[in-house]
Amino acid sequence: GAVVSQHPSWVICKSGTSVKIECRSLDFQATTMFWYRQFPKQSLMLMATSNEGSKATYEQGVEKDKFLINHASLTLSTLTVTSAHPEDSSFYICSARTGENRGYTFGSGTRLTVV
Amino acid sequence: AQSVTQPDIHITVSEGASLELRCNYSYGATPYLFWYVQSPGQGLQLLLKYFSGDTLVQGIKGFEAEFKRSQSSFNLRKPSVHWSDAAEYFCAVGDYNFNKFYFGSGTKLNVKP
Numbered sequence: 001g002a003v004v005s006q007h008p009s010w011v012i013c014k015s016g017t018s019v020k021i022e023c024r025s026l027d028f029q030a031t032t033m034f035w036y037r038q039f040p041k042q043s044l045m046l047m048a049t050s051n052e053g054s055k056a057t058y059e060q061g062v063e064k065d066k067f068l069i070n071h072a073s074l075t076l077s078t079l080t081v082t083s084a085h086p087e088d089s090s091f092y093i094c095s096a097r098t099g100e101n102r103g104y105t106f107g108s109g110t111r112l113t114v115v
Numbered sequence: 116a117q118s119v120t121q122p123d124i125h126i127t128v129s130e131g132a133s134l135e136l137r138c139n140y141s142y143g144a145t146p147y148l149f150w151y152v153q154s155p156g157q158g159l160q161l162l163l164k165y166f167s168g169d170t171l172v173q174g175i176k177g178f179e180a181e182f183k184r185s186q187s188s189f190n191l192r193k194p195s196v197h198w199s200d201a202a203e204y205f206c207a208v209g210d211y212n213f214n215k216f217y218f219g220s221g222t223k224l225n226v227k228p
Contacts, residue, residue, distance in 0.1 A: 104216065106160075
Protein backbone atom coordinates (compact mmCIF):
# COMPACT_ATOMS: atom_id res chain seq x y z
CA GLY A 1 0.00 0.00 0.00
CA ALA A 2 0.85 3.64 -0.20
CA VAL A 3 3.36 4.68 2.46
CA VAL A 4 4.40 8.11 3.66
CA SER A 5 7.64 8.15 5.57
CA GLN A 6 8.07 11.02 8.03
CA HIS A 7 11.33 11.95 9.77
CA PRO A 8 12.38 12.56 12.39
CA SER A 9 9.95 10.81 14.75
CA TRP A 10 10.93 13.12 17.54
CA VAL A 11 13.23 16.08 17.95
CA ILE A 12 14.30 18.32 20.79
CA CYS A 13 15.73 21.71 19.92
CA LYS A 14 16.71 24.91 21.62
CA SER A 15 14.65 28.08 21.38
CA GLY A 16 15.63 30.17 18.41
CA THR A 17 16.84 27.31 16.25
CA SER A 18 15.14 25.89 13.18
CA VAL A 19 13.90 22.35 12.68
CA LYS A 20 13.14 20.59 9.42
CA ILE A 21 10.63 17.78 9.14
CA GLU A 22 10.52 15.62 6.03
CA CYS A 23 7.74 13.62 4.49
CA ARG A 24 8.42 11.25 1.62
CA SER A 25 5.99 9.23 -0.41
CA LEU A 26 7.70 5.90 -0.88
CA ASP A 27 5.76 4.14 -3.61
CA PHE A 28 3.63 6.80 -5.22
CA GLN A 29 3.83 10.36 -6.41
CA ALA A 30 2.27 12.87 -4.09
CA THR A 31 1.34 16.02 -5.95
CA THR A 32 -0.41 17.29 -2.85
CA MET A 33 0.62 16.92 0.75
CA PHE A 34 -1.02 18.27 3.86
CA TRP A 35 0.62 19.35 7.09
CA TYR A 36 -1.20 19.11 10.40
CA ARG A 37 -0.47 20.08 13.95
CA GLN A 38 -1.87 18.37 17.00
CA PHE A 39 -1.76 19.92 20.43
CA PRO A 40 -1.99 17.62 23.46
CA LYS A 41 -5.45 16.15 23.88
CA GLN A 42 -6.73 17.99 20.83
CA SER A 43 -7.54 17.11 17.28
CA LEU A 44 -5.42 17.61 14.23
CA MET A 45 -5.55 21.06 12.74
CA LEU A 46 -4.67 21.59 9.12
CA MET A 47 -1.80 24.02 8.83
CA ALA A 48 -1.17 24.11 5.11
CA THR A 49 -1.59 22.36 1.81
CA SER A 50 1.58 21.76 -0.12
CA ASN A 51 1.49 21.42 -3.90
CA GLU A 52 4.46 20.18 -5.85
CA GLY A 53 6.19 22.98 -7.69
CA SER A 54 4.11 25.79 -6.28
CA LYS A 55 3.65 27.76 -3.11
CA ALA A 56 1.89 26.21 -0.19
CA THR A 57 -1.56 27.34 0.82
CA TYR A 58 -1.72 28.20 4.50
CA GLU A 59 -4.75 28.04 6.73
CA GLN A 60 -5.91 31.17 8.44
CA GLY A 61 -3.82 32.00 11.47
CA VAL A 62 -0.78 29.98 10.42
CA GLU A 63 2.37 32.07 10.03
CA LYS A 64 3.84 31.23 6.65
CA ASP A 65 7.17 32.84 7.52
CA LYS A 66 7.47 30.68 10.59
CA PHE A 67 6.35 27.41 9.09
CA LEU A 68 8.15 27.13 5.77
CA ILE A 69 6.88 24.44 3.45
CA ASN A 70 8.75 23.20 0.43
CA HIS A 71 7.43 20.62 -2.02
CA ALA A 72 10.16 20.54 -4.62
CA SER A 73 9.55 17.04 -5.92
CA LEU A 74 6.68 14.62 -6.31
CA THR A 75 7.93 12.50 -3.45
CA LEU A 76 9.18 15.00 -0.87
CA SER A 77 7.63 17.78 1.16
CA THR A 78 9.38 19.50 4.04
CA LEU A 79 8.15 21.64 6.89
CA THR A 80 10.70 23.91 8.56
CA VAL A 81 9.83 25.46 11.88
CA THR A 82 11.96 28.59 11.97
CA SER A 83 13.13 30.31 15.13
CA ALA A 84 11.31 27.75 17.21
CA HIS A 85 9.82 28.68 20.55
CA PRO A 86 8.41 26.49 23.33
CA GLU A 87 4.87 27.20 22.17
CA ASP A 88 5.74 25.51 18.88
CA SER A 89 6.15 22.24 20.75
CA SER A 90 3.58 19.93 19.27
CA PHE A 91 2.96 16.81 17.21
CA TYR A 92 3.29 17.51 13.50
CA ILE A 93 1.98 15.07 10.95
CA CYS A 94 1.80 15.04 7.19
CA SER A 95 -0.50 13.29 4.80
CA ALA A 96 -0.67 12.78 1.08
CA ARG A 97 -3.32 12.03 -1.46
CA THR A 98 -2.89 8.59 -2.86
CA GLY A 99 -5.55 8.79 -5.49
CA GLU A 100 -9.31 9.05 -5.74
CA ASN A 101 -10.13 5.61 -4.45
CA ARG A 102 -7.34 5.29 -1.97
CA GLY A 103 -7.80 8.47 -0.06
CA TYR A 104 -5.11 9.79 2.15
CA THR A 105 -2.11 8.25 3.81
CA PHE A 106 -0.52 9.74 6.90
CA GLY A 107 3.04 9.85 8.06
CA SER A 108 3.87 8.57 11.52
CA GLY A 109 4.25 12.08 12.92
CA THR A 110 7.02 14.13 14.52
CA ARG A 111 7.02 15.09 18.18
CA LEU A 112 8.76 18.47 18.46
CA THR A 113 9.88 19.75 21.83
CA VAL A 114 11.43 23.19 22.04
CA VAL A 115 13.37 23.90 25.22
CA ALA B 116 -19.02 26.14 7.36
CA GLN B 117 -17.53 22.71 7.31
CA SER B 118 -17.19 20.94 10.62
CA VAL B 119 -16.99 17.51 12.17
CA THR B 120 -18.39 16.81 15.60
CA GLN B 121 -17.55 13.88 17.79
CA PRO B 122 -19.79 14.36 20.82
CA ASP B 123 -18.05 11.86 23.06
CA ILE B 124 -14.60 12.84 24.34
CA HIS B 125 -14.08 9.64 26.32
CA ILE B 126 -15.80 6.28 26.14
CA THR B 127 -15.12 3.24 28.29
CA VAL B 128 -16.40 -0.18 27.33
CA SER B 129 -15.76 -3.66 28.63
CA GLU B 130 -13.80 -6.07 26.50
CA GLY B 131 -16.19 -8.07 24.37
CA ALA B 132 -18.90 -5.43 24.47
CA SER B 133 -20.16 -3.63 21.41
CA LEU B 134 -19.00 -0.15 20.50
CA GLU B 135 -20.45 2.81 18.68
CA LEU B 136 -18.57 6.05 18.22
CA ARG B 137 -20.59 8.98 16.98
CA CYS B 138 -19.67 11.39 14.26
CA ASN B 139 -21.73 14.19 12.78
CA TYR B 140 -20.61 16.45 10.00
CA SER B 141 -21.61 19.69 8.40
CA TYR B 142 -20.54 19.96 4.81
CA GLY B 143 -21.84 21.89 1.87
CA ALA B 144 -20.99 19.36 -0.79
CA THR B 145 -20.98 15.61 -1.08
CA PRO B 146 -18.70 14.46 1.74
CA TYR B 147 -15.88 12.00 1.58
CA LEU B 148 -15.84 10.47 5.09
CA PHE B 149 -13.12 8.73 7.02
CA TRP B 150 -12.40 7.13 10.36
CA TYR B 151 -8.83 7.02 11.64
CA VAL B 152 -7.31 5.51 14.74
CA GLN B 153 -4.32 6.90 16.60
CA SER B 154 -2.43 4.94 19.21
CA PRO B 155 -0.43 6.91 21.80
CA GLY B 156 2.52 8.69 20.21
CA GLN B 157 1.72 7.20 16.83
CA GLY B 158 0.48 8.49 13.52
CA LEU B 159 -2.92 7.87 12.06
CA GLN B 160 -4.15 4.62 10.60
CA LEU B 161 -7.11 4.56 8.26
CA LEU B 162 -9.90 2.29 9.48
CA LEU B 163 -12.36 2.86 6.67
CA LYS B 164 -13.70 5.43 4.27
CA TYR B 165 -16.91 6.25 2.46
CA PHE B 166 -17.11 7.92 -0.87
CA SER B 167 -20.21 6.57 -2.56
CA GLY B 168 -22.26 3.44 -2.98
CA ASP B 169 -23.29 1.17 -0.13
CA THR B 170 -23.80 3.30 2.94
CA LEU B 171 -22.51 0.57 5.25
CA VAL B 172 -18.77 0.29 4.84
CA GLN B 173 -16.49 -2.33 6.25
CA GLY B 174 -13.03 -1.50 7.47
CA ILE B 175 -10.04 -3.12 9.03
CA LYS B 176 -9.92 -4.73 12.48
CA GLY B 177 -13.61 -5.60 12.37
CA PHE B 178 -14.86 -2.01 12.27
CA GLU B 179 -17.75 -0.77 10.19
CA ALA B 180 -19.47 2.56 9.73
CA GLU B 181 -22.78 3.65 8.34
CA PHE B 182 -23.34 6.83 6.40
CA LYS B 183 -26.73 8.39 7.05
CA ARG B 184 -27.19 11.43 4.88
CA SER B 185 -30.48 12.44 6.53
CA GLN B 186 -28.76 12.60 9.90
CA SER B 187 -25.40 13.88 8.61
CA SER B 188 -23.81 11.08 10.55
CA PHE B 189 -21.08 8.52 10.01
CA ASN B 190 -20.97 6.45 13.18
CA LEU B 191 -18.29 3.84 13.74
CA ARG B 192 -19.23 0.46 15.17
CA LYS B 193 -17.64 -2.77 16.28
CA PRO B 194 -19.63 -5.74 17.60
CA SER B 195 -17.01 -6.95 20.08
CA VAL B 196 -14.21 -4.74 21.36
CA HIS B 197 -10.74 -6.08 22.08
CA TRP B 198 -8.29 -4.60 24.57
CA SER B 199 -6.03 -3.66 21.68
CA ASP B 200 -8.72 -1.31 20.36
CA ALA B 201 -7.97 1.18 23.13
CA ALA B 202 -6.84 4.29 21.28
CA GLU B 203 -8.12 7.60 20.04
CA TYR B 204 -10.47 7.66 17.10
CA PHE B 205 -10.91 10.52 14.69
CA CYS B 206 -13.67 11.11 12.21
CA ALA B 207 -12.79 13.27 9.22
CA VAL B 208 -14.45 14.73 6.17
CA GLY B 209 -12.87 15.76 2.92
CA ASP B 210 -14.18 17.06 -0.35
CA TYR B 211 -14.07 15.31 -3.70
CA ASN B 212 -11.34 17.57 -4.98
CA PHE B 213 -9.21 16.96 -1.90
CA ASN B 214 -8.93 20.64 -1.28
CA LYS B 215 -9.77 20.40 2.40
CA PHE B 216 -9.77 17.76 5.05
CA TYR B 217 -11.30 18.35 8.46
CA PHE B 218 -10.99 16.29 11.60
CA GLY B 219 -13.30 15.91 14.56
CA SER B 220 -11.93 16.45 18.03
CA GLY B 221 -11.49 12.74 18.62
CA THR B 222 -12.93 10.14 20.97
CA LYS B 223 -10.63 8.36 23.36
CA LEU B 224 -11.62 4.75 23.87
CA ASN B 225 -10.71 2.87 27.02
CA VAL B 226 -11.32 -0.86 27.24
CA LYS B 227 -11.93 -2.48 30.61
CA PRO B 228 -10.74 -6.07 31.07
